Amino acid sequence: MTHLVQAIALGLLIGGVYALMASGLTLIFGVMRIINIAQGAFLILVAMLTWWLWHETGIDPILASVVTTPLMFGFGWVAYRLLLSRIRGSSASMSVLLTFGFALVIEGILNITAGNKFKSATPSYFEESFRVGGVSLPKAQVFGFLAAMAVLAVLYFVLTRTWTGRAIRAATQNPSGAALVGVGAASTAALAFAIGTATTGVGGSILSVLYPFFPASHYDWISRLLGIVVLGGMGSLPGALIGAGILGLAETLTATYGSLNWSTLVFYIVIMVVLLFRPQGLFGAKLREDTV
Amino acid sequence: MLSLKGVVAGYGGGSVLQGVDLECAPQTITCIVGPNGAGKSTVLRVISGLLKPSSGEISMNGEAIADRSPDEILRRGITQVPQSHALFPTMSVRENVLMGGYLIRKDRALLRERLDMVLERVPIVATRANDNAGNLSGGQRRMVEIARCLMLDPKLILLDEPSLGLDPRSLAGVAGLINELNQAGTTVLLVEQNVRLGLGLATHGVVMEGGKVRLTGTATAIKDDPEIASLYLGGASGSSPGGPSSGGPSSGGPKTETTSV
Numbered sequence: 121m122t123h124l125v126q127a128i129a130l131g132l133l134i135g136g137v138y139a140l141m142a143s144g145l146t147l148i149f150g151v152m153r154i155i156n157i158a159q160g161a162f163l164i165l166v167a168m169l170t171w172w173l174w175h176e177t178g179i180d181p182i183l184a185s186v187v188t189t190p191l192m193f194g195f196g197w198v199a200y201r202l203l204l205s206r207i208r209g210s211s212a213s214m215s216v217l218l219t220f221g222f223a224l225v226i227e228g229i230l231n232i233t234a235g236n237k238f239k240s241a242t243p244s245y246f247e248e249s250f251r252v253g254g255v256s257l258p259k260a261q262v263f264g265f266l267a268a269m270a271v272l273a274v275l276y277f278v279l280t281r282t283w284t285g286r287a288i289r290a291a292t293q294n295p296s297g298a299a300l301v302g303v304g305a306a307s308t309a310a311l312a313f314a315i316g317t318a319t320t321g322v323g324g325s326i327l328s329v330l331y332p333f334f335p336a337s338h339y340d341w342i343s344r345l346l347g348i349v350v351l352g353g354m355g356s357l358p359g360a361l362i363g364a365g366i367l368g369l370a371e372t373l374t375a376t377y378g379s380l381n382w383s384t385l386v387f388y389i390v391i392m393v394v395l396l397f398r399p400q401g402l403f404g405a406k407l408r409e410d411t412v
Numbered sequence: 413m414l415s416l417k418g419v420v421a422g423y424g425g426g427s428v429l430q431g432v433d434l435e436c437a438p439q440t441i442t443c444i445v446g447p448n449g450a451g452k453s454t455v456l457r458v459i460s461g462l463l464k465p466s467s468g469e470i471s472m473n474g475e476a477i478a479d480r481s482p483d484e485i486l487r488r489g490i491t492q493v494p495q496s497h498a499l500f501p502t503m504s505v506r507e508n509v510l511m512g513g514y515l516i517r518k519d520r521a522l523l524r525e526r527l528d529m530v531l532e533r534v535p536i537v538a539t540r541a542n543d544n545a546g547n548l549s550g551g552q553r554r555m556v557e558i559a560r561c562l563m564l565d566p567k568l569i570l571l572d573e574p575s576l577g578l579d580p581r582s583l584a585g586v587a588g589l590i591n592e593l594n595q596a597g598t599t600v601l602l603v604e605q606n607v608r609l610g611l612g613l614a615t616h617g618v619v620m621e622g623g624k625v626r627l628t629g630t631a632t633a634i635k636d637d638p639e640i641a642s643l644y645l646g647g648a649s650g651s652s653p654g655g656p657s658s659g660g661p662s663s664g665g666p667k668t669e670t671t672s673v
Contacts, residue, residue, distance in 0.1 A: 283517045286503075290511055293500040299462060300492055301560065302483035302515040 126255050127376040128369065133257065133265040135368025137326055140268035142348040142360040143275060144319035150292040150355030151312040154204060154215040160342030161223035162317055166192060166324020167333050168234050174241045181241040181329045182263050189321030196317025200310045208309070223338055230335035240332040264326040271322045288312045292355060351391045353401030362402055366390060413438045413599055414459065414568055419468030421458045427466065428454045430623035436568065441590070441600040443614035443631060445607045450620040452603040453495065456570045460492040461485040472568070486515055489567035495576055498557045501546030505556055508545045509537050512563030526563050534559035534589065551582020558589055569593065571602040575609055587613055611635045
């Protein structure tokens with residue numbers, strides 16, 4: 121029983137972090153129909169930067185996101201203006217090519233500058249745990265989860281309570297309808313891409329503590345994130361949250377009751393089964409009509 | 413108020429509009445009729461800036477607007493309600509209407525004032541405020557679409573087929589709203605497949621064919637034109653489908669429009 125509670129608790133903690141990482145990917149797809157394959161590389165870039173900040177200054181790696189998040193916001197904005205805006209209106213497959221190339225460039229630069237070896241930020245609480253009634257919750261996981269939830273709450277607030285957020289949602293749901301009320305497609309897209317990229321600022325900092333990484337780790341991360349987003353429904357934020365929770369739970373439950381080696385495979389089996397019955401993912405639109 | 417001169421525009425290679433001349437006088441309701449593919453909706457898209465004309469002039473109160481972006485045209489008081497798919501399906505009715513005021517978002521007092529005005533004029537915005545727009549019926553959606561464009565207190569409203577897919581009761585509601593807005597001083601330019609309804613609502617009519625304006629005149633004159641009657645209204649009493657009655661400058665009568673390509 122304790123095993124089960126432990127597995128579920130850990131699964132949810134990890135799921136919360138996955139949710140944050142996937143939220144940016146799904147937001148970017150929702151607004152721009154860009155499948156940002158470089159999202160994983162952005163995460164590793166931030167993890168590397170965080171590791172370096174922690175190593176040089178001793179700053180807490182998760183707290184380092186206060187530095188990395190605004191940096192990534194600016195990085196995303198510039199990347200959109202210089203690079204991604206050039207493929208506006210092209211098919212989604214074009215965005216896969218472009219962002220895959222972008223990911224390779226980042227990987228190459230990291231290989232040269234940081235070296236091709238595993239790194240992991242290990243703050244003082246790295247091996248400590250909170251004990252809650254027989255269940256042990258690693259501090260790093262708990263802090264990572266809390267940071268992820270805080271950022272998701274801010275994201276939710278921005279999307280639902282501010283004009284910027286309303287414009288982003290409007291452009292996601294109906295681009296021509298948004299143009300009719302004066303929402304500029306280009307500026308909204310740049311902002312959405314910047315916000316989506318900024319989530320990797322926190323996500324990457326958390327990653328640097330929770331998972332050892334090296335430049336090519338981004339392949340592993342982007343496949344997980346794409347899996348989450350496809351499971352939840354491309355472009356759906358609630359879908360990304362649920363998909364992330366399912367991945368987290370599938371991993372920890374399989375690792376507890378089966379074997380660690382099978383933990384990722386189980387998640388992909390879940391995706392395949394879900395897509396057989398709901399090709400649009402869990403949160404495909406359920407309206408009177410698909411579009412109004 | 414609104415004037416188009418020799419407007420040529422199209423999608424991809426071809427030109428849908430092949431030199432359109434059109435005038436809308438202040439506080440009129442002008443209805444564009446014509447067969448499918450005549451370029452009726454394209455005229456509206458060109459005016460609202462969603463489609464750039466390749467040549468020709470468009471002016472609003474004397475100011476050229478052909479090169480302006482959609483939001484600049486909105487700021488000049490021209491709003492468009494497209495044929496369908498205009499709302500944000502998973503946003504509430506209230507949020508949808510609020511989005512109509514996106515350009516005045518910084519002026520909270522004005523936004524509040526406009527929202528109150530819209531709530532009063534279009535009651536469904538109040539009664540279904542928290543429902544998702546995607547769950548409304550066709551007629552309700554059309555009312556919300558029109559309500560949304562009122563947030564900018566437009567001088568000119570462009571309506572693309574307001575009757576499309578509406579049952580008679582919803583239709584009466586939408587027609588009533590259009591009339592009310594016009595009486596309050598708004599100029600209306602609409603495109604309508606339902607010629608009888610469109611011309612019945614309008615003060616002026618425009619007949620388009622093959623990307624050009626073929627006839628203009630008062631709505632009554634267009635409706636009574638024997639050729640129009642036979643083409644679109646299912647035959648008129650005892651008229652032969654000859655050429656358009658190229659009558660002289662009899663005031664209000666239909667007159668042929670000479671359009672140059």
